[in-house]
Amino acid sequence: MYICLMKLEEGRGKFIQAWGSLGSSWGISKSMAQIHALLLSFPEGLSADEIMEQVQLSRGNVNTNVRELINWRLVRKETVLGERKEFFVALHDVHTIAQNIMEERKRREIEPVRRLLSELKATTFEGDATEIKHFQTLINDLADFVSQMENLMGLMTKINSNTYLKKMIKAIS
Amino acid sequence: MYICLMKLEEGRGKFIQAWGSLGSSWGISKSMAQIHALLLSFPEGLSADEIMEQVQLSRGNVNTNVRELINWRLVRKETVLGERKEFFVALHDVHTIAQNIMEERKRREIEPVRRLLSELKATTFEGDATEIKHFQTLINDLADFVSQMENLMGLMTKINSNTYLKKMIKAIS
DNA sequence: CAAAACTTTCAATAAATATTGAAAGTTTAA
DNA sequence: TTAAACTTTCAATATTTATTGAAAGTTTTG
Numbered sequence: 001m002y003i004c005l006m007k008l009e010e011g012r013g014k015f016i017q018a019w020g021s022l023g024s025s026w027g028i029s030k031s032m033a034q035i036h037a038l039l040l041s042f043p044e045g046l047s048a049d050e051i052m053e054q055v056q057l058s059r060g061n062v063n064t065n066v067r068e069l070i071n072w073r074l075v076r077k078e079t080v081l082g083e084r085k086e087f088f089v090a091l092h093d094v095h096t097i098a099q100n101i102m103e104e105r106k107r108r109e110i111e112p113v114r115r116l117l118s119e120l121k122a123t124t125f126e127g128d129a130t131e132i133k134h135f136q137t138l139i140n141d142l143a144d145f146v147s148q149m150e151n152l153m154g155l156m157t158k159i160n161s162n163t164y165l166k167k168m169i170k171a172i173s
Numbered sequence: 174m175y176i177c178l179m180k181l182e183e184g185r186g187k188f189i190q191a192w193g194s195l196g197s198s199w200g201i202s203k204s205m206a207q208i209h210a211l212l213l214s215f216p217e218g219l220s221a222d223e224i225m226e227q228v229q230l231s232r233g234n235v236n237t238n239v240r241e242l243i244n245w246r247l248v249r250k251e252t253v254l255g256e257r258k259e260f261f262v263a264l265h266d267v268h269t270i271a272q273n274i275m276e277e278r279k280r281r282e283i284e285p286v287r288r289l290l291s292e293l294k295a296t297t298f299e300g301d302a303t304e305i306k307h308f309q310t311l312i313n314d315l316a317d318f319v320s321q322m323e324n325l326m327g328l329m330t331k332i333n334s335n336t337y338l339k340k341m342i343k344a345i346s
Numbered sequence: 347c348a349a350a351a352c353t354t355t356c357a358a359t360a361a362a363t364a365t366t367g368a369a370a371g372t373t374t375a376a
Numbered sequence: 377t378t379a380a381a382c383t384t385t386c387a388a389t390a391t392t393t394a395t396t397g398a399a400a401g402t403t404t405t406g
Contacts, residue, residue: 029363029364029365030364031364031365057365057366058365058366058367059366059367060365060366060367060368061364061365061366061367064364064365084373084374084375
């Protein structure tokens with residue numbers, strides 16, 4: 001596909017659908033990814049009913065996934081004067097988005113690993129000395145790597161406000 | 174738990190089980206994570222039957238997930254002179270592991286996003302000018318972010334052989 | 347070549363996860 | 377206070393993903 005012309009609505013629809021299926025491959029639910037894509041596509045907030053309408057999901061599903069997006073700090077609630085219902089707006093700054101996703105993933109995916117490894121590090125093993133050594137080396141190496149990973153994720157959130165850093169990373173990678 | 178004493182076998186078992194459940198939270202199957210943990214725990218390779226025995230999984234499951242681990246370049250086959258069956262050994266260097274995981278995730282999770290965004294970047298939209306502008310800004314921002322991400326993942330694989338880089342990252346993050 | 351020793355495949359099944367929608371809960375306005 | 381407007385919950389259901397195990401396939405050995 002070299003050139004392509006389409007209605008904006010169609011483009012948004014395509015983006016939303018594609019983002020939804022991509023979502024699965026990063027371990028978040030399709031609906032959540034779709035709703036996020038939808039809210040990102042609109043500068044203004046949408047109501048629950050509008051979301052239901054646009055992505056064809058049930059009320060319960062929209063409610064659950066919007067709440068989850070709020071937990072991830074990717075979306076916030078807004079109320080409009082004179083309107084009774086709530087509106088949901090995505091955070092539109094990509095670097096803030098990235099930062100919040102990083103933080104959440106750290107919490108969910110890195111922290112538990114760290115806990116496991118600390119626990120194993122703190123235990124003394126009985127058995128064959130060589131095998132113990134191998135196992136302990138593994139645990140230590142993994143622990144080192146995990147903190148490396150955390151540093152790097154921290155770095156990612158710093159890139160945010162730092163063009164110099166951005167250039168540096170590009171240069172050394 | 175401040176001090177703890179246990180048999181090595183028990184420690185390995187604990188590690189394997191925990192790694193399995195963590196696996197789900199990073200979007201890989203429990204069995205695959207368990208098998209990986211098992212093979213990491215042993216310096217020498219194990220046969221399919223030994224894996225089945227140790228992690229209590231069916232032959233088919235072991236076969237499938239070992240193949241997957243080989244695709245990810247986290248495990249390789251080994252044959253032993255005079256033995257008919259195959260043995261599977263984990264790569265034991267944590268940084269090589271990290272590097273291979275990064276590459277695989279890039280391929281699976283980043284590449285498809287890049288493709289989608291390029292496609293949307295290449296299309297011309299019809300509709301309200303302000304809305305189009307918002308949507309295009311979104312697409313461009315996401316595309317920028319994705320390449321940023323790729324740079325950083327590249328950087329991660331470089332840390333491997335570079336202690337200086339490691340210190341630098343720690344310093345700036 | 348045939349049987350033994352393995353490995354691979356894949357349809358059936360189980361388990362985990364996501365989604366629905368109707369009922370219950372809450373807030374606001376008159 | 378009560379009815380309307382809206383949000384939340386959650387048991388039932390659907391969908392997706394992982395796992396099993398027996399049958400088919402392959403390679404090696406005698």
